[in-house]
Amino acid sequence: MSFPSLDKFFTQGDFVGDFQKPCHRNTPEVADPIWLDVQGEIPTWLQGVLYRIGPGKFILGEEGGRSLTITHAFDGLAYIHRFEFDGNSQKIRYNSRHTAKAFEKQLLENPFGGYTSYGTVYAVGSAWQRFMDFLARVNKKPHPDPSSGPVNVTITPNFPIPGSWDTHGNPVLVAKTDSNRLQKVHHDTLEPEKLFDYSAYDERLKGRLSASHHQHDDRTNEVFNISMEVGMRPCLTVFKIDDKTGTATVLAEITHYLDDDNKTPFKPAYLHSFWLTQHYVIVPISPIYFKNNGLDLAVTGNLMSGMEYHADTPTLFYIVSREGGHVATVPVDPHFAFHTIHGHDYLDANGNIVLELNTQAFDGCEAVFQTADLTHLPRASEIDEVKALENIPRTKVNGFTVPPLNTFSQNSFGDLRQYKIVLDKHQPHKNPKADFITLIKNIEFARVHPAYQFKTYQYIYFNYMAPGIQNQKGSMFGLKKVDLKSGQETIWKPDTTDAYVCSEPVFIPRPGDALEEDDGVVLSLVNVYDNRGHHHDHCYMLILNAKDFTEYGRVPLGQFTAVTFHGSFVDHEFISTTYN
Template structure:
């Protein structure tokens, strides 16, 4: 008997049903005028399950879908395509669901047994490096995507990389062009095995070092500065025995403090110092930089479990208040003992997530950050000036913003001088707009609005590729 489609549990205690379609819009409707300097493509990646799931599925388990907005001479063309993974190919051949719960191979149909294929969905980050476009998910090797067509290409050559996990939040060094990466559960199972790895500006593996985390916890994003590396491990633990019993991949432990490992960038993983911070859960990093002996990590974090679809070890789901994230600066003074080293400075009014910056200033002291405002019912796009403390918002009514991405006006433009691209979900109209905002002040009316006649699935993270044009 055919299965029905269930809504998947999502962030903010929402539920979302998959949309299950690929689309082309050759000339998008535009309000306003696209700036002449926007010549390239904005890519996004997110989850959208094409076949029915188990009843208690979560949004993280969706098939990867990449979408593109190509900008050329004031026109915009749109396309969305599924990442054609081995997992999706097998289900299309079978015309039914074969893979079960999130990262739980024990819940799969008996006809499939390929563990690496089951989780390699490419549903988290559309990421560009050395001219290639990738669809990333943190527990797998990235899929390559053709930036002109969105066709899925063979998985890239990662040299002698041993880690099975390549983080969905890579850091590109704007000075050297290196791709900095890491992976937890790096041998494929939920253990404390972790790997630091670096690719040069041409994508060649130049470094891999292994280390152990204090416990097998969630680590979705991290920090890299000019002088240091920061590995955050959150108190949501993974356990194979729980998976065998049919439990969730992650379980929140309110009695466990988050762990933060910091090492010199030019040192060894043997040099990692671990710091503990209780009552803190984070998923994303805005930026990190070093000042003397102090390492700063700017991040939205919550006082409790912000991954609302995972229960705690007592079977309790988090309240909405426990999952509210506030952008804060966490400073680690490496000259002090661990129990005295940490200072946390919240930014009043900066409630939200999905933080981004002008990536030309990554790993260094910077001034401007952008984020999706999530202070319900106040929703929109936020802009924070770390030097002045100014906080401005582009307010939305009956809508919510996905991740904002910054595009500089020119390669040598001052920090923040450019455009912020943000997909906006219009709930009542059941469709999506792409806003083009002034990066100097997002509170101003949109420079342009690219209007789609349908809604897009949630996308987590994306990137801009300069000069890329749409193909056939």
């Protein structure tokens, strides 16, 4: 079977990669929009735009010329995809863009230019080159080109921008990452328009790191996030931004653990997401600290070699009031979660404060290191090869197992845990109580109905991992729905033995009031790693009925893979959004 729908738009040069045998392959850019047909029939009410963002370019340069290979999935250069659904015509308007072109050019011209990566070492050079790289990193100046920085994790319509900026009435679309770096891109063409950081809202928000996943209160119309400073004076700054005015308010500047004597300093650590409840912001700091308060990160320019894991140290939940102020620091078991899901608070019968926090937790923190090949699943012929890698000698470096185990050797993602934190109504920082229950095993990239913020939800849609069998079937990231009331599971089962990755399932509710919670569709971009070899790899947009996971339709994109992390859906008027 072939998928010719987009192939005529590409030249052979777009399929670079053979000359370096990469794990990850480049995704071709479709800058000029094209209309694609639906195989099947999608609901006529499905009207709006799904943006997806992720790593789309790993092999830079050309064969015979200057080239550079990006080896870690998280470091692939940013691509944004725009899928405009028109249920009336049963067509999808599609375009995509490579949004880090100036960054790519800089990398190729000088890989020692002071860049920071998650796990890729851009170049191995002399002591002098590495020293110059370090100096360039600590003296980094803003570059005027809006595509000069890598921003590839989340994409958010209607993100507030600083009040002094004029949008000329155009819809706003902003990409984010775990560094304190945001990129405004054009909502239609996806062309980068501005690269900035949170200090554009308030100069106090200049910390080096932030969270890719902000939180938004849909009732009060406020965005929440953190700015984390490393170095001599580590600080966790929690803030909010008003949607309408773009004005930032600092809620807390945390430099110390809130224990009895307030003397334990805050230790900066890798963070990807956090919780928001009706009254609190809760920031989970796992024991994966930036070594020497970030000095190692500055020297190496590499997150993985700049972290240290303290396996016996608790994860700390820093709890901040939305009215302002650090309320409590709550130690829990050492765990790490890339993605929180949902939070809400209430008072118990004694008037004490209860926080109910759902997250997708891995035991310990090794998962942070097991992500290099997250974007390429082993085909049926590659299963034994991947398993053999589990048996090579390993050691511990900075508390982490090195070399890290492959993503797929774990056979499972983390668990859906529900943490319950109880704070005393009079002295919330004194002796907080914390425990958790496990609701679901093997879960990642979960989404729920966007209107159930701070409310009890029944249905959850997510990815699960299943290992392949040598020469029989490839590995997969599949799609599952769970009814949390009944425990009933619904699984999408495509008829294939190829390896495949379903992207994060984005639930889109049918417009209207008083509908059932699962009345809607689930959208997922599926990459297929064909058993016949990578020249047969392909991808398609999948549209499922959220009730029973039957297929409304598929929209083939072409014979390439388009790896994405996260996505957001917005109606044509940029009013109603569902985002991550």
